[in-house]
Amino acid sequence: MRTMSDAIIRTRFAPSPTGFMHVGGIRTALFAWLVARQAGGAFILRLEDTDQKREVAGSAEHILMALGALGITHDEGPDVGGPYAPYLQSERLGIYTAWAQKLIDSGRAYADPYTAAELDAIRESARADKKAFLYRDYRPKNPPTWDGSMPLRFKSEPKTYHWHDEVLGDLSTGPDVIDDIILIKSDGFPTYNFAHIVDDAEMNISHIIRGQEFIASQPNYLNIYEALGLDVPIFATMPHIMAVSGNKKLGKRDGAKDVLDYLKDGYLPETMVNFIASLGWNDGTEQEIFTISELIKKFSLDRVQKSGARFDDKRLEWMNGQHIRLLPLDDLYERVTDFWPASAVNVSEDLKKQVLALVQDRLKTLKDLAVLTGYFFADPPADWSLIENNKQLAKLSKDELNQLLQAAYDAFGASDFTPEAIQETLNQLLITTSQKPAILFSLIRTVVSWAPFSPALNHTLSVLGKEVSLSRLDAALKRV
RNA sequence: GGUCUCAUCGUCUAACGGUCAGGACACCAGGUUUUCAUCCUGGCAAUCGGAGUUCGAUUCUCCGUGAGAUCACCA
Numbered sequence: 260m261r262t263m264s265d266a267i268i269r270t271r272f273a274p275s276p277t278g279f280m281h282v283g284g285i286r287t288a289l290f291a292w293l294v295a296r297q298a299g300g301a302f303i304l305r306l307e308d309t310d311q312k313r314e315v316a317g318s319a320e321h322i323l324m325a326l327g328a329l330g331i332t333h334d335e336g337p338d339v340g341g342p343y344a345p346y347l348q349s350e351r352l353g354i355y356t357a358w359a360q361k362l363i364d365s366g367r368a369y370a371d372p373y374t375a376a377e378l379d380a381i382r383e384s385a386r387a388d389k390k391a392f393l394y395r396d397y398r399p400k401n402p403p404t405w406d407g408s409m410p411l412r413f414k415s416e417p418k419t420y421h422w423h424d425e426v427l428g429d430l431s432t433g434p435d436v437i438d439d440i441i442l443i444k445s446d447g448f449p450t451y452n453f454a455h456i457v458d459d460a461e462m463n464i465s466h467i468i469r470g471q472e473f474i475a476s477q478p479n480y481l482n483i484y485e486a487l488g489l490d491v492p493i494f495a496t497m498p499h500i501m502a503v504s505g506n507k508k509l510g511k512r513d514g515a516k517d518v519l520d521y522l523k524d525g526y527l528p529e530t531m532v533n534f535i536a537s538l539g540w541n542d543g544t545e546q547e548i549f550t551i552s553e554l555i556k557k558f559s560l561d562r563v564q565k566s567g568a569r570f571d572d573k574r575l576e577w578m579n580g581q582h583i584r585l586l587p588l589d590d591l592y593e594r595v596t597d598f599w600p601a602s603a604v605n606v607s608e609d610l611k612k613q614v615l616a617l618v619q620d621r622l623k624t625l626k627d628l629a630v631l632t633g634y635f636f637a638d639p640p641a642d643w644s645l646i647e648n649n650k651q652l653a654k655l656s657k658d659e660l661n662q663l664l665q666a667a668y669d670a671f672g673a674s675d676f677t678p679e680a681i682q683e684t685l686n687q688l689l690i691t692t693s694q695k696p697a698i699l700f701s702l703i704r705t706v707v708s709w710a711p712f713s714p715a716l717n718h719t720l721s722v723l724g725k726e727v728s729l730s731r732l733d734a735a736l737k738r739v
Numbered sequence: 740g741g742u743c744u745c746a747u748c749g750u751c752u753a754a755c756g757g758u759c760a761g762g763a764c765a766c767c768a769g770g771u772u773u774u775c776a777u778c779c780u781g782g783c784a785a786u787c788g789g790a791g792u793u794c795g796a797u798u799c800u801c802c803g804u805g806a807g808a809u810c811a812c813c814a
């Protein structure tokens with residue numbers, strides 16, 4: 260068997276439009292994309308829409324959108340065209356029948372005359388005998404001429420195969436897994452098993468990168484490659500991503516989330532790419548945070564993990580915080596447009612940027628922005644439980660509260676409200692009130708923000724401004 | 740049941756056959772002149788079991804065990 264290892268690198272992602280994109284699918288796409296980008300090759304998107312029954316309306320658009328949102332760009336595909344168009348299998352039916360005809364002509368394909376019921380009966384008896392179902396054991400002696408109304412089956416030649424997988428290494432199976440698989444269904448559409456081989460050959464695909472579920476079919480594919488006299492591409496098998504609990508492959512039923520939902524929840528595309536890449540891959544160093552260009556540079560299939568990996572939301576959240584902190588402020592500002600609290604609607608860009616700079620270090624997701632910044636833009640409702648539930652503040656009497664707030668009010672009235680001046684004022688207040696910072700500062704922070712947490716006090720006050728700060732202190736004084 | 744694949748802290752993972760089995764998330768404890776978060780420091784925590792090869796095995800071999808995939812006119 261020759262391989263195409265020295266040819267131009269062309270990888271593809273070939274999803275079927277039967278649902279949304281979840282992390283498992285994205286990872287297969289991402290790894291194929293990284294291989295292509297690293298080598299300066301091409302990344303092709305092909306839609307395998309050969310099962311009309313399972314097709315879900317809008318999912319093709321969804322797949323395109325999800326890939327685009329993560330920056331996994333394709334060079335050829337149904338939307339952008341390319342030298343091997345069309346990239347929609349339903350528009351390539353003539354190509355498959357032409358290739359199927361080659362197999363018929365060489366005696367390697369035949370019509371399947373069984374009815375569904377007959378087939379079911381055979382399958383059932385195989386199951387009863389605790390044997391794997393093999394159609395070729397029941398291969399008809401004199402099959403009718405194929406007229407398209409029946410499935411067309413491959414006439415296999417069972418044998419042992421050894422092949423190489425870029426991730427799993429050297430693999431092999433015996434002849435007893437090779438069977439007469441269906442090439443063309445009775446509705447005229449090819450099966451995945453046949454169509455992908457034809458397309459990958461026609462489109463000059465150099466690497467087939469796909470999930471573990473296809474590994475059992477691999478010997479059948481090799482048998483077909485031989486029958487067609489095709490060069491065998493490079494194979495790479497991706498391990499599964501496991502569901503959060505249990506030992507199952509992550510599927511839609513096990514809580515697999517649409518990647519676009521993660522973006523809506525305030526995760527950055529670069530976080531998703533970094534996280535998904537590091538589920539099953541690392542560069543051998545202790546680096547955890549990778550930019551996309553670093554991934555392109557460093558990725559290699561031979562360092563992909565062989566075993567499945569489990570999706571860990573906590574780690575994803577941590578990683579998102581890391582990537583948020585890596586962004587220049589202006590870049591971050593562009594991305595949080597949809598995440599401001601409602602009260603920020605008429606606020607100037609300048610103020611919003613100041614606020615954003617204060618909270619950038621504490622965002623884990625962009626969604627956190629709303630809860631973290633509301634009090635900068637509108638007077639927050641006073642929530643005295645924050646004081647009552649604070650161990651230190653709860654001990655203060657009304658008089659003490661009054662005194663402290665009044666002292667703060669007076670002192671800030673004389674401050675020019677730069678962060679430095681505020682810090683100076685705060686330090687002075689510690690002396691004049693002979694109070695501990697844990698009490699004095701907590702109190703001030705609480706009554707100006709009424710939020711469970713906030714950035715450094717002097718910066719918070721400075722951005723709020725003198726007028727607002729004083730009015731909130733005053734409002735608190737009146738409530739005591 | 741047949742066939743195939745996989746197996747290191749709870750999770751993601753590192754380790755030319757020679758390391759005190761390393762890092763990260765999570766968790767716990769301290770620290771950074773307020774809180775929460777960030778950040779820093781420290782701690783907890785793993786080679787599935789049994790043989791074999793070897794001076795030496797997480798690493799190679801075999802046998803178990805466990806987990807997953809597949810056995811469709813789905814991909």
